[in-house]
Amino acid sequence: xxxxxxxxxLLAGLIFSMGLVCLVAHRNLIMTxxxxxxxxxxxxxxxxxxxxxWQLMEGQAFVLFILAVAAAEVSVGLALVVGAYRRTxxxxxxHYDILKG
Amino acid sequence: xxxxxxxxxxxATVILTATGLAxxxxxxxxxxxxxxxAFLGTAALFFLLGAPLLAAFVVILYAGAIMVLIxxxxxxxxRSPRELGLMPQWGHATLLGIVFLAVAIAMVFKDPGSGIVLxxxxxxxxxxxxxLFERYWLAVEIVSILLLVALxxxxxxxxxxxxxxxxxxxxxxxxxxxxxxxxPGGVVSKSTLAAEQQGIVSNGGxxxxx
Numbered sequence: 001x002x003x004x005x006x007x008x009x010l011l012a013g014l015i016f017s018m019g020l021v022c023l024v025a026h027r028n029l030i031m032t033x034x035x036x037x038x039x040x041x042x043x044x045x046x047x048x049x050x051x052x053x054w055q056l057m058e059g060q061a062f063v064l065f066i067l068a069v070a071a072a073e074v075s076v077g078l079a080l081v082v083g084a085y086r087r088t089x090x091x092x093x094x095h096y097d098i099l100k101g
Numbered sequence: 102x103x104x105x106x107x108x109x110x111x112x113a114t115v116i117l118t119a120t121g122l123a124x125x126x127x128x129x130x131x132x133x134x135x136x137x138x139a140f141l142g143t144a145a146l147f148f149l150l151g152a153p154l155l156a157a158f159v160v161i162l163y164a165g166a167i168m169v170l171i172x173x174x175x176x177x178x179x180r181s182p183r184e185l186g187l188m189p190q191w192g193h194a195t196l197l198g199i200v201f202l203a204v205a206i207a208m209v210f211k212d213p214g215s216g217i218v219l220x221x222x223x224x225x226x227x228x229x230x231x232x233l234f235e236r237y238w239l240a241v242e243i244v245s246i247l248l249l250v251a252l253x254x255x256x257x258x259x260x261x262x263x264x265x266x267x268x269x270x271x272x273x274x275x276x277x278x279x280x281x282x283x284x285p286g287g288v289v290s291k292s293t294l295a296a297e298q299q300g301i302v303s304n305g306g307x308x309x310x311x
Contacts, residue, residue: 002105002149006215011113013205015120017198022124024194025187030129030175034136037167038120041143044159048150052219057232060152060224061240064233067155067162068244072251074167078174079258085178 008049016042029081029091033074040070105221108149116142127186133171140164150219154226 019038026032044063051059081091088095116139123135140163147156188194209215224232233241 002103002219002221003109004215005217005219006209006212007109007113008150008219009209009215010206011116013202013209014117017202017205018117018120018124020201021191021194021198024197025191026124027186027188028129030171031124031132033171034123034129034132037136037163038124038139041140041163044155045143045146048147048152048155049219051152051224052150052222053214053217055220055222057224057229060155060229061233061237063147063152063155064158065240065244067158068248071162071167072247075170076251076254076258078170079255082174082177083258091178 002052005049005053009046012042012046012049014042015039015045027092027094029084029093030078033077033081036077037070037074040066105149109146112142112146112149115139116146130172130175133168133175137164137168140168151221151223152229153223154229 016039019035019042021035022038023032023035026035044066047059047063047066049059051057051063084096085091088098090096119135119139119142123132123139126132126135140159144156144159144164147153147159
């Protein structure tokens with residue numbers, strides 16, 4: 001007997017919306033990646049709670065794949081951020097206006 | 102309220118506080134440090150919800166590898182302005198998050214299954230690993246290929262501007278004129294160089310490239 005299922009989902013929803021705000025509102029590209037990480041963390045919590053609710057291990061298997069995808073995403077994302085910084089000297093996406101002519 | 106419930110609400114408070122502090126920091130390095138606390142709380146939550154192997158993976162991968170990688174990149178970009186403000190649309194973003202949260206809360210409380218109290222169960226690491234490699238071995242292989250593709254992509258991005266090695270070599274080795282002076286830019290196309298060597302271009306190097 002731990003807690004009602006809805007409370008865990010509520011926690012996951014709160015963390016997800018925090019990550020969403022962080023993703024959209026920040027001007028720094030690294031903070032954008034942090035927001036994506038927070039959202040993936042929320043999804044993982046929801047999956048583990050669902051695995052316990054239905055007593056199936058598939059939910060936990062999905063969390064393992066989420067971890068792998070998060071690792072791949074953040075490494076490629078950081079490489080792109082470093083490349084964009086080398087090219088423009090800024091982490092602000094508003095400065096990426098090379099195509100503007 | 103049982104002991105497990107008390108631990109859950111304590112962990113939930115820690116995770117929410119750390120995440121909230123993380124997303125409101127202006128300096129990314131502070132945000133990442135707060136986020137490590139949030140991920141350690143998440144690992145403890147996974148342990149409470151009966152996933153000890155995933156708890157270990159979250160500590161190793163998220164709090165260990167990924168956050169350290171982000172810290173390294175932040176330290177790598179030293180000359181960058183550490184404090185960038187918010188987007189001018191941050192009010193709309195917050196409104197979007199609140200709307201999403203309201204919909205999520207409504208869905209959770211409308212669902213009759215949300216009141217079901219979770220029963221404690223533990224997926225032992227041995228059972229979990231056996232289950233994973235018996236039922237989802239193909240997905241594990243696909244994930245390994247995904248990581249390999251990510252590695253190749255990172256190497257390609259980090260090699261430079263995505264150009265071929267020929268152009269990169271030309272940019273690093275300055276081209277010398279016939280009288281030994283350097284071209285100012287150091288970049289010259291191969292056709293012009295060959296034409297000058299054959300005397301086709303009449304005005305020579307100095308006038309053409311001051």
